[in-house]
Amino acid sequence: MNLYETDELLGQYMAFHFGESYFGVGNYPARCAGICQELMAGRDKRSALDLGCAVGRSTLELARVFERVDGLDLSNRFIESASQLVQKGELEYFVRDQGELGHTGKASLTDLGLDRAGSKVRFAVADACNLGQDYAGYDLIFAGNLIDRLEDPRAFLSSIHQHLADDGTLVISSPYTLMEDYTPRANWIGGYQRNGTPVTVLEGMKEALSGHFELIAEPVDVPFVIRETARKFQHTIAELTAWRRIR
């Protein structure tokens, strides 16, 4: 069963993207989109692609500055919610407190100043590893917490340049939580020792992207908190890297 199609994860991600912040940690999708904006200062901002966009907050945030943003995710439930939010302007969701108890949260584009952004986004169900020809020529591609959910991250990294403009920017954030449920050990690009030397996922990404990209900034830590119940939270620190297509 795909976890990202469940009620549980839908509620958690709606709250993560559109609900409260905890322990002083700011909104993660908004923060990532803000860093993308800074990286794109003075560059063309015609179109952006948000891969693994979940319920869409980073897609909407990117649309504050891009003319057009596509948000793609493999989860039907997530994309349905993101699309409904844009259509209706607001959307309620369940926030679990304990056991079956919980309360209703509400995402509102108006409250977040995202009404205008809503008219510039397009959400669709799609596989980031098998993108059609239509998804091409983007000035920016953002993949937030996606690569450690892919079956074959190397294949993804080796082909993603095809969807970017010539000097397009690729931004990847990830806590590198390698799990064999998602990525078979044989497909890991880091997180192991090779001939007694540790290979990190960052090193694996540098290797996989070296044919078409250069790293354009120092990696940045971006923390996030996902609320599971009123008394249980996941506090994670993703690493965000930015790459420019050079060939």
Ligand SMILES: C[S@@+](CC[C@H](N)C(=O)[O-])C[C@H]1O[C@@H](n2cnc3c(N)ncnc32)[C@H](O)[C@@H]1O
């Ligand atoms: C850990 S969540 C991160 C979601 C969002 N970017 C964020 O940071 O909140 C991973 C997301 O990637 C999606 N996903 C997993 N594999 C995918 C694929 N091959 N193509 C597109 N989306 C995928 C999942 O459905 C899920 O929404």
